[in-house]
Amino acid sequence: MSTPSQSFVTPSCRVGVRLHRRTNLPQQTARGLTGYGDSREVELRLVVCRLVPLIPHIRLAKTGLPVWMLGLGADRLRADMNRLLAMLFHQGVLDEQFLQLQQLQDESSPNFVSEVVNIYFHESEKLLKNLRELLMDREFSDYKKMGTHLNQFMGSSSSIGAKRIRNVCVAFRAASEHNNRAGCLRALEVLEHEYCYLKNKLHELFQIEQQRVLAAGVRYPMQNN
Known part of the structure; x- marks a missing residue:
């Protein structure tokens, strides 16, 4: 036995x-x-x-773990967050600007990073849609307008530390400056792929953060819709 x-x-x-x-x-x-x-x-x-x-x-907490295990759960979730961030930095997906964004988050604005990033996602999807619509137009010739969209994409990506997306935008813009439609189409495919990867990974990061907050027993102020 x-x-x-x-x-x-x-x-x-x-x-x-x-x-x-x-x-x-x-x-x-x-x-x-x-x-x-x-x-x-x-x-x-x-x-x-x-x-x-x-x-x-x-008595169980909202996490499904006994209340007496909350501290340990929070520690493990924080370690999971650190591992995920380390991987994204190692892959060149993020840069130090994302860390600076995190430093602006405190108890008075506990959801600051996720709110900023969600705004970025919303604006990025509109830009991606505009870029695809331009390139799908058989009579497309307005590369200047495309350059404007790419400059906006580069600026917003830099502001949240989305390094790899910004680099793809740079290559995309170079193709548009040479009126290279085929190059622009290839760059758009890469950009959409990189955007989806970043979005999935940051959503995963924010989910772990929410679980960590619950496990730590921290109560954040309610947000107004």
């Missing part, structure tokens, strides 16, 4: 399923309880093991 410590050495998926079946915890949350590796977290797993029969009676 295995001891509590031995049972938690098995793959987290199987243990998580067992924990899920024996408690009212969501299956994903139960799996998360078994995914730790360092000594401090192994201790926590042993505590959870002893408390398994009691977990249904422990």
Whole structure:
């Protein structure tokens, strides 16, 4: 018969399923309880093991985790955010301007970064639509207008630290200055791809941040719609 410590050495998926079946915890949350590796977290797993029969009676936070686990959850989510940001910087997707944007966020404006970035997304999608409409026009010849859209795109991308998108805009503008329609079409495809990648990754970052805030038990002021 295995001891509590031995049972938690098995793959987290199987243990998580067992924990899920024996408690009212969501299956994903139960799996998360078994995914730790360092000594401090192994201790926590042993505590959870002893408390398994009691977990249904422990008050749960909005995150689905017991209230007594909120601090640890917040730490892990912050680490997830840092890893994601490090990857985006390593890939050249973001630059230091994004960090400067984060420094402007505080308790009085807790959603500042996401609000600024969402405005950027809204404006960028209009610019992408305008660029595609221009290039799909068989009689298109207004490269100056295209250059204006690209300058706007470059400026807004620089302001949030979207480095790779800005670089694509530079190449796009060079093609438009040479009236290179084929080059512009290729650049537009790359720009749309880079935009989608950035949008998905930043949405992922903001979702982790929201989870971290809940896990930390922080209550932000309600926003007016």
